[in-house]
Amino acid sequence: MPVWLREHSWRQTLTAVYLSLPLRGGRATPANIFCSEQYLKVSIPPFLFEAILYAPIDDTNSTAKIGNGNIFFTLYKKEPAMWDSLTLENADKEKLQYLRENAVLKAHEKAKKETEAKKITKQEHKKYALEATMKLEEAERKRIEDLKEKERQKVAKELELWKKQQKDGDKYKSIQKKGELHQEIEPLKEKKSEKMNKTQIPNEGTSKTRLKSTKGCHGSCIFSPNLKEEHLPAPRAAATIKVNFTPRVFPTALRESRVAEEEEWLHKQAEARRIINSDLSELKDLKEEEKNPDWLKDKGNKMFAMGDYLGAVNAYNLAVRLNNKLPLLYLNRAACHLKLRNLHKAIEDSSKALELLTPPVPDNEKARVKAHVRRGTAFCQLELYTEGLQDYEAALKIDPRNKNIEKDAEKVRHLIQGTMQSS
Amino acid sequence: MSAAVGTERPQVVSHVQQALSYTVFDCKWVPRSARLLCLGSAARGTGLIQLYELHGARLELLREIEKPKPIKCGTFGATSLQQRYLATGDFDGNLNIWNLEAPEIPVYSVKGHKEIINSIDGVGGLGIGEGAPEIVTGSRDGTVKVWDPRQKDTPVANMEPVQGESKRDCWTVAFGNAYNQEERVVCAGYDNGDIKLFDLKTMSLRWETNIKNGVCSVEFDRKDINMNKLVATSLEGKFHVFDMRTQHPTKGFASVSEKAQKSTIWQVRHLPQNRDIFMTSGGSGSLHLWKYEYPAQRSKKDSEGSEMGVAGSVNLLQNVTLSTQPICSLDWSPDKKGLCVCGAFDQTVRVLIVTKLSKV
Numbered sequence: 001m002p003v004w005l006r007e008h009s010w011r012q013t014l015t016a017v018y019l020s021l022p023l024r025g026g027r028a029t030p031a032n033i034f035c036s037e038q039y040l041k042v043s044i045p046p047f048l049f050e051a052i053l054y055a056p057i058d059d060t061n062s063t064a065k066i067g068n069g070n071i072f073f074t075l076y077k078k079e080p081a082m083w084d085s086l087t088l089e090n091a092d093k094e095k096l097q098y099l100r101e102n103a104v105l106k107a108h109e110k111a112k113k114e115t116e117a118k119k120i121t122k123q124e125h126k127k128y129a130l131e132a133t134m135k136l137e138e139a140e141r142k143r144i145e146d147l148k149e150k151e152r153q154k155v156a157k158e159l160e161l162w163k164k165q166q167k168d169g170d171k172y173k174s175i176q177k178k179g180e181l182h183q184e185i186e187p188l189k190e191k192k193s194e195k196m197n198k199t200q201i202p203n204e205g206t207s208k209t210r211l212k213s214t215k216g217c218h219g220s221c222i223f224s225p226n227l228k229e230e231h232l233p234a235p236r237a238a239a240t241i242k243v244n245f246t247p248r249v250f251p252t253a254l255r256e257s258r259v260a261e262e263e264e265w266l267h268k269q270a271e272a273r274r275i276i277n278s279d280l281s282e283l284k285d286l287k288e289e290e291k292n293p294d295w296l297k298d299k300g301n302k303m304f305a306m307g308d309y310l311g312a313v314n315a316y317n318l319a320v321r322l323n324n325k326l327p328l329l330y331l332n333r334a335a336c337h338l339k340l341r342n343l344h345k346a347i348e349d350s351s352k353a354l355e356l357l358t359p360p361v362p363d364n365e366k367a368r369v370k371a372h373v374r375r376g377t378a379f380c381q382l383e384l385y386t387e388g389l390q391d392y393e394a395a396l397k398i399d400p401r402n403k404n405i406e407k408d409a410e411k412v413r414h415l416i417q418g419t420m421q422s423s
Numbered sequence: 424m425s426a427a428v429g430t431e432r433p434q435v436v437s438h439v440q441q442a443l444s445y446t447v448f449d450c451k452w453v454p455r456s457a458r459l460l461c462l463g464s465a466a467r468g469t470g471l472i473q474l475y476e477l478h479g480a481r482l483e484l485l486r487e488i489e490k491p492k493p494i495k496c497g498t499f500g501a502t503s504l505q506q507r508y509l510a511t512g513d514f515d516g517n518l519n520i521w522n523l524e525a526p527e528i529p530v531y532s533v534k535g536h537k538e539i540i541n542s543i544d545g546v547g548g549l550g551i552g553e554g555a556p557e558i559v560t561g562s563r564d565g566t567v568k569v570w571d572p573r574q575k576d577t578p579v580a581n582m583e584p585v586q587g588e589s590k591r592d593c594w595t596v597a598f599g600n601a602y603n604q605e606e607r608v609v610c611a612g613y614d615n616g617d618i619k620l621f622d623l624k625t626m627s628l629r630w631e632t633n634i635k636n637g638v639c640s641v642e643f644d645r646k647d648i649n650m651n652k653l654v655a656t657s658l659e660g661k662f663h664v665f666d667m668r669t670q671h672p673t674k675g676f677a678s679v680s681e682k683a684q685k686s687t688i689w690q691v692r693h694l695p696q697n698r699d700i701f702m703t704s705g706g707s708g709s710l711h712l713w714k715y716e717y718p719a720q721r722s723k724k725d726s727e728g729s730e731m732g733v734a735g736s737v738n739l740l741q742n743v744t745l746s747t748q749p750i751c752s753l754d755w756s757p758d759k760k761g762l763c764v765c766g767a768f769d770q771t772v773r774v775l776i777v778t779k780l781s782k783v
Contacts, residue, residue, distance in 0.1 A: 155776045163457040235571035236579040239626040245591045246633045253614035253637030
């Protein structure tokens with residue numbers, strides 16, 4: 001139970017109330033004082049003083065002075081009127097409770113408002129600081145821009161000056177030249193060939209060429225070289241120098257960063273040509289040329305061109321048995337299978353070809369495009385349109401300019417959208 | 424743009440930018456004037472030559488000439504100052520010399536190569552150097568040919584691959600060492616990284632090397648002096664500076680190389696007024712300005728007592744990014760120090776001014 005402090009003394013004027021509250025020991029801090037519009041409380045455990053004021057006061061302007069074991073309140077009244085007493089006498093418990101709660105709420109609200117106000121001012125300060133820095137930076141930038149602009153203008157002026165000098169120099173020369181050449185023109189005109197005559201005509205102002213300059217000296221200048229020829233040495237005796245180049249397999253330019261990849265590809269190609277799978281007994285029956293995978297490849301190509309797809313497949317099969325590292329064999333066999341509608345085999349062969357065509361270098365671009373296109377076609381014919389589209393897009397990535405691939409890719413996309421809509 | 428303004432480094436100031444409606448492959452200043460030429464290919468597959476004049480802060484189109492084949496490269500190097508004829512190489516392998524006042528019929532024309540002429544250079548004209556005016560062209564057909572405008576149809580020198588050997592594209596050519604009437608040297612760069620130096624006086628191969636990346640551009644620091652330095656730029660952002668004063672019998676010329684950026688360095692051009700400063704243009708749309716510093720001793724003796732060159736060092740003076748597309752051509756004005764024009768594949772031609780070059 002708190003100990004109530006009852007020994008207070010007060011006096012009032014029309015606008016203010018002065019309340020003096022002695023403290024029995026205990027120090028008071030502002031935290032111990034709680035004041036709202038109509039409620040005043042001082043709580044210094046175990047002492048407690050509270051008062052429901054007679055009339056509302058302006059709690060923001062009112063002050064409390066703590067010192068000498070005494071708290072001195074200066075409360076400014078909201079309405080200037082003389083109070084009968086400091087507190088409301090006939091306050092019952094409920095009203096007290098209500099007033100207390102109200103007071104607390106009001107205090108809370110006030111505190112909230114204060115924090116918000118503080119936040120707002122803080123933000124404004126920040127904004128101001130930011131604007132100030134921006135202005136400074138802007139000023140700096142402008143200064144640099146101005147310097148640059150000044151430099152530019154200075155340079156432009158110099159240029160103009162120089163140009164004028166050139167023009168004046170030219171004019172002077174042209175006047176001189178005109179004088180000299182008038183004497184030379186007569187004998188030279190007779191020497192002139194057809195060609196020179198032709199070139200003279202445009203100078204006499206046809207509308208074909210948009211000749212704007214007034215520099216007359218150029219027109220008459222064609223006459224001057226004949227005067228100078230005697231001083232130059234005769235043309236050189238013609239000769240040829242034979243040149244040897246540093247060998248390079250690829251037709252593209254040499255780039256240091258690509259050398260490693262290119263080496264790898266070349267190495268693979270070389271190895272592929274050397275490997276021969278030789279444990280086949282039928283090899284003894286074959287003629288010499290039929291043991292050469294390249295010859296068999298050519299045979300296969302010819303049969304494909306004539307339409308004998310089965311024969312072509314046989315040729316490629318034999319070639320693969322001899323050397324299973326040549327990507328072109330699989331590529332061409334895939335084309336045959338496509339024609340024969342052996343779609344799964346076509347897919348297998350195109351995939352094998354792609355495997356062998358790594359690393360991707362510009363040299364095997366064409367082969368890779370073909371492999372993707374063939375595999376894509378096979379997928380589409382199997383109605384696996386999404387896989388087919390993937391292959392077409394891969395082909396487009398390698399060779400974006402091929403219109404046929406683009407058209408086919410569009411068709412496949414439409415097909416996919418069509419099936420999706422209907423399903 | 425540049426790092427700190429107000430320091431003594433040269434600044435690259437963009438003076439004029441001109442958008443074009445065609446792909447520009449080469450741009451050149453017309454000597455002794457404030458006019459420049461743009462050579463290129465229009466969308467419909469014809470060649471275009473446009474003549475612009477610098478007027479204040481803009482370029483004024485003076486004349487436009489259309490030709491049946493797209494034009495890849497051009498040079499004023501082999502004409503006199505009064506004539507100022509333009510020599511061009513086009514996509515069909517034709518070498519033509521045009522009088523810009525009367526461009527309907529070329530002054531000289533020859534179907535020099537079977538494939539596109541990638542690069543052209545001229546020497547002996549413009550009052551620079553001595554000797555006969557000559558033009559060299561390098562083409563995708565692997566040959567490098569030297570022409571004299573007074574001799575029709577046949578080149579005066581032909582550097583072609585040995586019979587039966589596969590050819591490599593020649594990407595760039597340059598003249599050098601033309602300090603008297605007899606001496607002359609042609610340097611050619613190929614796409615397999617070969618650089619070959621041909622001596623026209625003895626009609627032989629004087630030196631060759633391989634820089635491991637396709638060679639995009641070669642240039643001597645001066646055409647009309649005893650050959651001093653050669654800069655060769657390549658793919659993968661590298662360039663090499665060769666000291667050409669001392670040739671070792673086996674090791675050739677000494678060199679220093681720099682990797683400026685990741686992208687191809689398309690062009691190198693030396694400042695006409697200072698042969699130790701050069702600019703490289705890159706595939707990322709950037710320009711780098713470099714200065715070469717000579718070593719304390721330019722040559723030393725090796726273990727066998729033969730003279731060997733010593734390469735110096737290269738410092739980056741400034742770099743600036745102007746475009747997102749490669750800058751394929753670059754030309755310094757021979758009359759105004761620091762004025763240059765560059766053409767990029769974003770169909771713009773830019774006139775730039777590089778300041779403070781005198782203080783470098």
